[in-house]
Structure formats: structure tokens, C-alpha cells
Amino acid sequence: MxxxxxxxxxxxxxxxxxxxxxxxxxxxxxxxxxxxxxxxxxxxxxxxxxxxxxxxxxxxxxxxxxxxxxxxxxxxxxxxxxxSGPPPAAVVLGATPLARLDPGRLVEVQRAMPRVAFTVRVGGRAETATGVATGRLDLGLVDGVTAPSDPLALPDTGQLDTTAVAEGPVVVALPAGHPLAGRRGVALADLADAVWLDAPEAATPPAQLRAFVRGDGFRGGLAYPGTDTGALLALVAAGAGLALLPAAVLTPAVRGVPVVVPRLVHRTELVHGSLTAPAAALAAALSGRS
Structure with missing residues (x-):
């Protein structure tokens, strides 16, 4: 064909x-x-x-x-x-909005290679994974929520290597005055009838929430296709809908209730194909191997 x-x-x-x-x-x-x-x-x-x-x-x-x-x-x-190409004079790192990027490690590699131009581009999950696969990005940091033993769900892009670089707890983000704000934990299925922000690039989308509980519900409320974490949290604080997020990103105006059932984690994975020497040095630094 x-x-x-x-x-x-x-x-x-x-x-x-x-x-x-x-x-x-x-x-x-x-x-x-x-x-x-x-x-x-x-x-x-x-x-x-x-x-x-x-x-x-x-x-x-x-x-x-x-x-x-x-x-x-x-x-x-x-x-x-x-x-097969010549050594590049630039390395482009893609990162999703909530990916855990250690800027200190990035700066260390940049200082060690002053003749290489390093660029960070923030984009959506599919955009970052496909960008790495097709060569628009040299490597990427992709985040998402998943079960502890499962890899992140990424597009079928062929032979990409993935390495987990960070994991953290997951919470249901809700306004500070929400009736559940003081709870110590919640079963995700108990919130199936709530309204959730439809923010596929910055939070866990409703379709994935349904997959986690193997059920229906999780009605999408206001749609936010952007990647700005601050804007997403402002929408949560204003009552536009709930969101499943890593606990580390919450602000004082947003409370987080841990998800106890099912067991979930927020993970950042380093994604790459074949690496040039500068990109390999950055990958080693970001994954803690340097």
C-alpha cells in the first residue's frame, strides 16, 4: 500500500x-x-x-x-x-505540562556543552511522543496517571525507549470550599457523577477516568484544550470541574484529596529513539544516570 x-x-x-x-x-x-x-x-x-x-x-x-x-x-x-546524519549543534527537549523536569540537571548539561543550543518545548502528550518519533524533538518528558505497574499510554510510534524518571501521588483537585476538601481519601468511582474538567493535555481526560474504574460517568464539563497548568488550576478553583492531578502542582486555592481506590500514580517518563551524543548526555542527566 x-x-x-x-x-x-x-x-x-x-x-x-x-x-x-x-x-x-x-x-x-x-x-x-x-x-x-x-x-x-x-x-x-x-x-x-x-x-x-x-x-x-x-x-x-x-x-x-x-x-x-x-x-x-x-x-x-x-x-x-x-x-546517519552529521552531529547536531542543537538539542530539542519536549515536555508535557506536568512532567517533572529537573532544571538543574538541564543547566549542568548545557554548561558542559556550550556550543550546543538546548531548547525546551512544552506540548501535549501525543504531540511530544510523536515529535520524538518523527525527529522534531530529540527526546521528551511525558507525564500521565497510571497504575503503578503499568506504563504510560503513548501513541504507537515504533521503537522508542522509555525510562521512568519520577513518580508521585495522585489527588482529586477541587476548590478549597468543596464539601470533600477535608477528606483523607476517596474512591475514584464514588465521583463518577461529578463534573470533571475536560483537559486532555493538562489533566487526566474523562475517558481515561472511566477506564480506571471500568465504568461509566465522569461527565466532561468545561473543555480546556490548553497546556497552561496555572489556567487549569484557576478553573478548578473557580468550580468549573474536578481534575485528577499530581499532588505536587496544587496551589492554596485548590485542595487535593488522595485517590485510594484504585491505586494510581503520576509518572514522568523519558522517551527517546536513537540518540546523538549531546542528546544522550541530556538523557543520562534527566534519568539520573550521569
Whole structure:
């Protein structure tokens, strides 16, 4: 299956238009139509209805596979490039909003390599993991809530190495005046009927909360797609919804009640593929191996 055809198909499906996909990809509309037709011939099924543009059942199923396939190909290309390219003069570290980053260790490595430019970019979990896989980032610190024995749920990006660099307790964050603010512990399932902030990049999203308790509920309230931890805590303090967060980030206006059932931890993992010498030095420092 030709990845160029898959990329064109994905663009048409995402944009809902052959002409818009042609503009984005730099092709003519006729070329886009021909590529989609060639893919349909290859898989032996119609993938798109033309007027209006809409996915068929077969197209919807193929689209589910297309993202991971293209991501794995990009990751493979980036991994080979890291091994065969010239030594870089820059290292880019990605970090999710609540990742535990020790700035002292970063500064030590920077001072030891004054000719290498180090950059930290804050982004979402999927953005950081895929950025490492595709070479936009040299390594990443990704945080999340999980069971103590489970790894973080990351996109399927291929051969990435992960190392746990920090773990801490998890709390339900709520306003200081909330009736539960004085509790010593809570079962997460008991809060299934509460309203939760829908902040997938800065807190634990409702869908993952449901997975933790293997049940329903956890209605998403105000949606916050951003990555600013201060803004998230301000929303919690104002009563916009509850949030499952690491205890270490709370402010005086926000109280935290420990989650006792199920047992959960907030973990930061270092994620990387093949490493250049400067990136390897930073990875060793961040993981405590230097």
C-alpha cells in the first residue's frame, strides 16, 4: 500500500474536499482524484463518496489504520536519519505540562556543552511522543496517571525507549470550599457523577477516568484544550470541574484529596529513539544516570 496514496486519502478525509486536499498537498485536484482512485483499486473497495465527500465504512476503517501507518513510517525515517546524519549543534527537549523536569540537571548539561543550543518545548502528550518519533524533538518528558505497574499510554510510534524518571501521588483537585476538601481519601468511582474538567493535555481526560474504574460517568464539563497548568488550576478553583492531578502542582486555592481506590500514580517518563551524543548526555542527566 503506497504511503503517498494513504497520505492523500487522509487529507481528503480530514478536509472533506478534494480541492482543499489538493491545495494543502500541492497537487492538482485531478491528481488527488486519481490517487484516491488508485488506492481504492489497490484495496478493492470504495473509500469515499464523492458528492458530498464522505467516508464509506471501508474508508472509515482504513482511516483508523492510516494515522499509525504514516506515523511509523515517519518514525523509521527519523530514526535512520539520527544514526546517519552529521552531529547536531542543537538539542530539542519536549515536555508535557506536568512532567517533572529537573532544571538543574538541564543547566549542568548545557554548561558542559556550550556550543550546543538546548531548547525546551512544552506540548501535549501525543504531540511530544510523536515529535520524538518523527525527529522534531530529540527526546521528551511525558507525564500521565497510571497504575503503578503499568506504563504510560503513548501513541504507537515504533521503537522508542522509555525510562521512568519520577513518580508521585495522585489527588482529586477541587476548590478549597468543596464539601470533600477535608477528606483523607476517596474512591475514584464514588465521583463518577461529578463534573470533571475536560483537559486532555493538562489533566487526566474523562475517558481515561472511566477506564480506571471500568465504568461509566465522569461527565466532561468545561473543555480546556490548553497546556497552561496555572489556567487549569484557576478553573478548578473557580468550580468549573474536578481534575485528577499530581499532588505536587496544587496551589492554596485548590485542595487535593488522595485517590485510594484504585491505586494510581503520576509518572514522568523519558522517551527517546536513537540518540546523538549531546542528546544522550541530556538523557543520562534527566534519568539520573550521569
Amino acid at each position: 503506497d504511503p503517498h496514496l494513504l497520505r492523500t486519502f487522509a487529507a481528503v478525509a480530514r478536509l472533506g474536499s478534494f480541492s482543499a486536499a489538493a491545495d494543502e498537498l500541492g497537487y492538482t485536484q485531478s491528481a488527488v482524484s486519481q490517487q484516491v482512485a488508485a488506492l481504492e483499486q489497490d484495496v478493492g473497495a470504495p473509500l469515499l463518496r464523492r458528492r458530498p465527500v464522505a467516508l464509506t465504512d471501508a474508508g472509515a476503517r482504513l482511516l483508523e489504520h492510516t494515522g499509525p501507518i504514516l506515523l511509523r513510517l515517519a518514525a523509521a525515517r527519523a530514526d535512520v536519519a539520527r544514526l
